[in-house]
Amino acid sequence: MIYTVTLSPTLDYVVSVDHFQTGAINRTQSEDVFPGGKGVNVSLVLNDLGYLTTAMGFIAGFTGAEIKRLLRVGGVEGNFIQVERGMSRINMKIRSDAETAINGQGPEITQEDIGTLFSRLRFLIDGDTIVLAGHIPPSLPSDMYEQILEFLKGRRLRVIVDAEKELLTGTLKYHPWLIKPNADELGDIFGVRIHSREEAVPYAAKLQNMGARNVLVSLGGDGAVLLTEQGEIFSSDALKGKVVNTVGAGDSMIAGFLAGYLDSDGDYEMAFKEGLCAGAAKAFNLTMTTKKEICYLMRTTSFDIQRKQKD
Template identity: 35%
Template sequence: MIYTVTLNPAIDYVVSLEAFHPGEVNRSQSDYKEAGGKGINVSRVLDRFGVQSTALGFVGGFTGKFITDYLTEIEIEHDFVSLKQDTRINVKLKAASEESEVNGVSPTIEEDEYQAFLLKLEQLKKGDIVILAGSLPSSLSINVYQEMVAMLKQQDVIAILDTSGAPLAEAINASPSFIKPNHHELAELFDTEVKDDQDVIRLAKQLHQEQQIDHVLVSMAKAGAIYVGVGGVMKLSAPKGTAVHSVGAGDSAVAGFIYSWQTSENAEEAAKYAVAAGSATAFSKTLCTKEEVEALLPQVNVTHI
C-alpha cells in the first residue's frame, strides 16, 4: 500500500487576474479552490495514474473539512489526525506570465496530536511505501522527518522524501530510499555552488554512497534532470513545451518515479517517467494525466554517464 504524508496541508485558493497591481483593488477573472500540499498532490497524481494511495497528515477546522471532503469526492482515501486549529489557506495569484503566492500561517500541532499521527505510522507493514512530502509546520522540530524515516525503515517500510532546507539536511542521515532535490536545494544542502553537471553528479554521488540513499533525482527545470543511484548515473533531457503551471510539477515527478518503479523496478524508466510527469504538469493548467505523461515520454532522452 502507498501512503502520502502532508504535515502542512492547505486550501489552495487560485486566482487568475489580467494584471496584478499592488496597493489597488484587483478583480479576478476566475478562481478555484483545491486541496493543496505536496503529499496530497502526489496522491492526486497517483490516482490519475490508476494507483490507490491513502493520504495522511493533519487537518483542522472548516478548512480541514474542505480538504477531507475534496479528497472524498475524488475518491482518494484519507486518514488525517484532527487538529484543534484551522488548516491554513494559501493564495496563489496568476497574472499574465507571473505567479505570486501568499502562504497562510500553519496551525500549531500539539504533542498529543503528533503522537496520534505517529501511531498511524507504527501500524504500517513491511513493503508499504510512505511518501513524506512538503514543508514542516513551525510547531514541529526540524528533525521529525529524520525520526519518521528511521522509524519506517525499522518496520521495513520504504520511505520516500521530498522536502528541502534543514528538514532535508537532517533526514538524509536516516537514509531515505529516494530524494528529489532541485539543483539549488542540492547546493544549499552542501553549502556550496553548483556550476555544472559534474558538480551535481559529485554531490549526488555523496548522497547515494555516503548516506546510502538508493535514488537521488536532481531536477534542473528546462535542463532536465540527473539521476544517481542503484541504476547508475544518467542525464535526462526535458521535453519541450511552454510552462503554464508550476504548482505540483515536482510532486508529479515524485509520483511518476514511484509509479514507474513499482511496475518496472527499472531506474532509467522510472527517472524518465518522473521527468515526463513533472513536465506534463508544468505544461498544463492542473496536475498531469497519465495520457499527457506518456505523450511526452519519447522526448525524454537518457545519456548514461
C-alpha cells in the same frame, strides 16, 4: 500500500488578475481551488496512475474539511488527524504580470496530535512505501521527519523524502530509497550554485555517500539527473513544451518515478522516463497532471537518456 505524509496540507486558491496592483482593488479574471501540499499532490497523481494511496497529516477547521472532501472527490483516501486549534492553510497564488504567493500558517499541532500520528504509522508493514514531503509547520519539532523514520526503523519500507536543507539531510542516516532535491535545494545544502546536470552530479553523489540510496535531481528547463543505488547515472534534457505552471511539477515527478519503477518491476531507466514525463505534464498544465497526459508524453517523446557508470 503507499502512504503520503503532508504535515500541513493546504487549499490552494489560484486567481488570475490583469496587471495586479498593490494598494488597489483588483478583480479576478479566473479562480480555482485545489487541495495542495507536496504529499497530497503525489497522492493525486499516483491515484490517477492507478496506485491507491493513503494521504496522512494534520487538518483543522472548515479548510481542513474541504481538503478532505476534494481529495475524496479525486479518489484519494485520507487518514488525516483532526486538530482542535486553528485551521488548515489557504495558500493564495495570484497570476498576473508576475506571480505572487501568500501562504497561510496552518493549525496548532499538539504533542497529543503527534502521538495520534505515530499510532497510525504503527500499521505500516514491510513492503509499504511512505512519502515524506514538504515543510514542517512551526508547531512541530524541526526534526519531525527524523522522529518518524526512527519510529519506523526496522521495517523494510520504501522511504521517499522531498524536503529542504537539514530537514532532508537529517533523514539520510535512515537510508531513504529516494530523495528528490531540485537544483536550488541541492545547492543550498552545500552552499553552491548549480547551473547544469553535470554540476549536480558530484553533489548528488555526496548525498548518496551520506546515506541516500537513489538521488533524483530536477533542474527545471535543464532537465534532470538520477543517481541509482547500482551506481548508474541517468541524465536527460527537459521535455519540450509550453510551460504553464511549474508548481507541483516536482511532486508529479516523484509520483511518475514511483509508478514507473513499480510498473517495470524495478527498472530505474523506465522510472526516470515516467518521472520526466509526469513532471513535464504538470509543468505544461495549470492543474495537476493526469494519466492521459503522462501516457501521451511517454508515447510521443523521443528520449535521449545519457547513461553512464558512476566513477
